[in-house]
Amino acid sequence: MELPRNKYYVLITYAVRVRRYLADMSNCREASRVPTWCAAMSSVLVLAALPASADIHSSIGLSSESFKPGRKRIYAITASGDRMTEQEIILANQQYLFPSVFHYFNEPLVMARAKDQFVWDARGNQYLDFFGGIVTISVGHCNETVNRKVTAQIETLQHVSTVFANEPQAALAKRIAGITPGGKLTKSFFSNSGTEANETAILTARCYTGSFEVVALRHSYHGRSALAMASTGNSAWRLGGAPAAGFTHALNAYCYRCPLGATYPSCGVRCARDLDEMVRTSTSGKIAAFIAEPIQGVGGFITPPKEYFEIVAGIVKKYGGLFISDEVQTGWGRTGGKWFGIEQYGVTPDIITSAKGLGNGTPIGLTVARPEVADGLKGATISTFGGNPVAATAAKAVIDFIDDNKLSINAAEAGAHLRSRLEELKAKHSLIGDVRGMGLMQAIELVEDRETRAPAPEATAALMEAARENRLLVGKGGLYGNVIRISPPLNISKSDIDDFALRLGASLDRVQQIGRRGCRARTSAS
Numbered sequence: 416m417e418l419p420r421n422k423y424y425v426l427i428t429y430a431v432r433v434r435r436y437l438a439d440m441s442n443c444r445e446a447s448r449v450p451t452w453c454a455a456m457s458s459v460l461v462l463a464a465l466p467a468s469a470d471i472h473s474s475i476g477l478s479s480e481s482f483k484p485g486r487k488r489i490y491a492i493t494a495s496g497d498r499m500t501e502q503e504i505i506l507a508n509q510q511y512l513f514p515s516v517f518h519y520f521n522e523p524l525v526m527a528r529a530k531d532q533f534v535w536d537a538r539g540n541q542y543l544d545f546f547g548g549i550v551t552i553s554v555g556h557c558n559e560t561v562n563r564k565v566t567a568q569i570e571t572l573q574h575v576s577t578v579f580a581n582e583p584q585a586a587l588a589k590r591i592a593g594i595t596p597g598g599k600l601t602k603s604f605f606s607n608s609g610t611e612a613n614e615t616a617i618l619t620a621r622c623y624t625g626s627f628e629v630v631a632l633r634h635s636y637h638g639r640s641a642l643a644m645a646s647t648g649n650s651a652w653r654l655g656g657a658p659a660a661g662f663t664h665a666l667n668a669y670c671y672r673c674p675l676g677a678t679y680p681s682c683g684v685r686c687a688r689d690l691d692e693m694v695r696t697s698t699s700g701k702i703a704a705f706i707a708e709p710i711q712g713v714g715g716f717i718t719p720p721k722e723y724f725e726i727v728a729g730i731v732k733k734y735g736g737l738f739i740s741d742e743v744q745t746g747w748g749r750t751g752g753k754w755f756g757i758e759q760y761g762v763t764p765d766i767i768t769s770a771k772g773l774g775n776g777t778p779i780g781l782t783v784a785r786p787e788v789a790d791g792l793k794g795a796t797i798s799t800f801g802g803n804p805v806a807a808t809a810a811k812a813v814i815d816f817i818d819d820n821k822l823s824i825n826a827a828e829a830g831a832h833l834r835s836r837l838e839e840l841k842a843k844h845s846l847i848g849d850v851r852g853m854g855l856m857q858a859i860e861l862v863e864d865r866e867t868r869a870p871a872p873e874a875t876a877a878l879m880e881a882a883r884e885n886r887l888l889v890g891k892g893g894l895y896g897n898v899i900r901i902s903p904p905l906n907i908s909k910s911d912i913d914d915f916a917l918r919l920g921a922s923l924d925r926v927q928q929i930g931r932r933g934c935r936a937r938t939s940a941s
C-alpha cells in the first residue's frame with residue numbers, strides 16, 4: 416500500500432483519531448488517558464488493513480487538496496484544553512441563556528475550534544464547514560492574514576469610540592468608498608451588526624426623504640430589533656406581533672413558488688410590476704425607502720430573475736423612495752465576480768447595508784450611502800463600538816484579502832462547480848425540488864413530491880442530522896424550513912466542493928433510506 420506524500424502526518428492524524436475513538440469507546444472524557452502506544456499500534460493495524468485503493472485522506476476526514484490560498488492546516492484534534500465538558504456547556508446554555516437562543520440539531524453541537532474550511536467539535540470531530548457561521552466566514556476560519564493584523568491592532572489601540580478619530584475607521588471608510596457600485600456610495604456609518612446597519616439605513620432614508628413608509632419584501636429577513644423585525648417578511652422572525660408601523664410587504668420573486676402562480680419568463684415579471692399598485696393602494700403614495708436583499712438569505716436563498724430589481728428600482732424612484740440593498744449575506748464577492756449582489760442586477764442603490772462576511776467573524780455593521788443621502792441624517796448619533804479600531808482593521812483586512820486573492824472570481828468559478836454538483840444530486844434525488852443561488856451562495860429546496868412541490872421540513876431536519884453524521888455543516892432556511900443553505904468560504908477549492916458533494920450525497924441517501932423504512936413501517940402498521 417502506497418501512503419500519500421506525508422505519511423507521518425497521516426499516521427499521526429490517524430493515531431490522534433484512533434485515540435479519541437478509543438477514549439469514546441471506553442467512556443473516557445479525555446483522549447490523553449488512552450496510552451499513546453495503544454493508539455499508535457491501533458493506527459498501524461488499521462492502516463495495514465486498508466485496501467491499497469483506499470483514499471486515506473478522506474478515511475481520516477480530510478480533503479485531499481489543500482485550501483486556497485495558503486495551504487496550512489491544523490491537524491491536532493483534542494479537547495483537553497476545555498475547562499467545561501460538553502455536557503456542562505449544554506447545561507449552562509439551558510440554565511443561563513434565554514431559551515430563544517436556539518441551536519441546530521436534536522443534540523446541540525458544541526464547537527471547540529476552527530481553521531480555514533474546517534471546524535472541530537468538543538470531541539475532536541472535524542467537520543467540513545459549508546455554512547460559515549451563517550454566511551459569515553468569507554475568507555476561512557481564523558484567517559492568518561486577517562488575524563495577524565487584528566492581533567497587532569488589539570495591542571495598539573483597541574477602543575476609543577466614535578467621538579475620537581482613528582486611522583482604522585478612516586482607512587476602512589475610504590476603502591469601501593472605492594468599491595461601491597459606480598463609486599457612488601462614499602459615506603459610511605459603522606455599527607456592530609446587520610440589524611443596526613438596517614436601522615441606520617431606514618432612519619437615514621426617512622430623514623433624507625421626509626417620508627416615513629418603507630416597503631420591504633415578503634420572505635425577507637432584516638434583523639432582530641423591533642424595526643428590523645417589522646421590516647422582516649417571515650412570521651417566524653417577527654416576535655411579539657407587529658412591532659412597528661409604517662412597513663408594507665411587496666411580492667418577492669420566488670419563481671419556484673410564484674406568489675401569482677405564474678411561470679418565468681412568460682410571466683413578464685408581474686411580481687415586480689405589482690409594486691406600483693401596491694404603493695398606490697397600501698401606502699400614502701410617498702415612500703421613504705424600499706429595502707431588499709438581492710438574494711433572500713434566511714428566506715432560503717431566493718434568487719430573483721435578472722429583470723426584477725431594475726423594474727422595482729424604477730417604481731421606488733417614481734414614488735420618491737430610496738433603494739436600500741441589504742447585502743448582509745450577499746456582499747463582498749459572495750455572488751461571484753462583483754463586490755455586491757445588487758450589481759448582478761445592474762442597479763445602483765442609494766444605500767447598502769452589510770455585516771457578517773465583512774468581518775469574517777469580527778462583529779461589524781456597515782451602512783454606506785450616497786453622500787447627499789448620508790448628509791440628510793442631521794444631528795449627532797453615537798455607536799459606542801461603531802468603527803471600533805479592531806473591527807475596522809479586521810474588515811479592511813478581509814476586503815484586501817478578497818481583492819488580493821481575486822476571491823470573487825473564485826466565488827464565480829467554484830460557485831459554478833458547486834452548482835453543477837448540486838444539479839447532479841438533484842438528478843439522483845427526487846427529494847430536491849429546486850437548486851438556486853449565485854456564486855458561492857447556493858441552496859437546495861426539499862419537497863415531498865416534485866409535482867405538488869409540497870415542502871419537506873421533516874426530511875430537511877433529517878438531512879441536517881445526516882450531514883452532521885457525515886461531518887458536514889450546512890444551514891437551514893426558508894419560510895417552510897425546507898431549504899438547505901450552502902455558503903462555504905470564498906477561497907474554497909473545487910476538490911473541497913467534490914468532498915462536500917460526496918458527503919451531502921451520502922446524507923441524502925441516508926434520508927431516503929430512513930424515508931423508505933418509515934414507509935414500510937407505516938404500511939405494515941396499517
Ligand SMILES: Cc1ncc(COP(=O)(O)O)c(C=O)c1O
Pocket residue numbers: 549607608609610611613636637638639708712713741742743744770771
Ligand atoms: C439579510 C440580513 N439582514 C440583516 C441581518 C441581521 O444581521 P445581524 O444578525 O448581524 O443583526 C441578517 C442576519 O442574518 C441578514 O441575513
